[in-house]
Amino acid sequence: CGTPMCIYDEFDVFMDSVNRGNSIKILLKTAIKNGGDRQYIFITPHDVSPMMDRRYRDMIRIHKLDAPRPDR
Numbered sequence: 001c002g003t004p005m006c007i008y009d010e011f012d013v014f015m016d017s018v019n020r021g022n023s024i025k026i027l028l029k030t031a032i033k034n035g036g037d038r039q040y041i042f043i044t045p046h047d048v049s050p051m052m053d054r055r056y057r058d059m060i061r062i063h064k065l066d067a068p069r070p071d072r
Contacts, residue, residue, distance in 0.1 A: 006031075007041045024048055032056060 008027065012020045024042075031040040042048070049062055 004037065005039045005041070007043070009043045010045065011042070012044050012046060020046065020048075025053070028053065028056060028060070032059060 011027075012023055015023060027040075027042065031038075047064075052060065052062075
């Protein structure tokens with residue numbers, strides 16, 4: 001990614017939990033390695049907090065949206 005911002009949208013939708021965890025670890029290591037001059041945004045419908053490495057928790061922010069309200 002040669003831009004100041006890299007966005008990965010729903011990259012893990014069709015992955016099982018093992019491949020999702022491995023992919024997230026690779027993406028996070030790459031983002032932290034190159035993060036000094038870039039901002040990375042990962043959009044996913046899955047909960048990734050269990051896969052977060054404790055070493056990086058102070059560098060990473062997770063924003064969760066509330067579940068949509070059912071139609072009335």
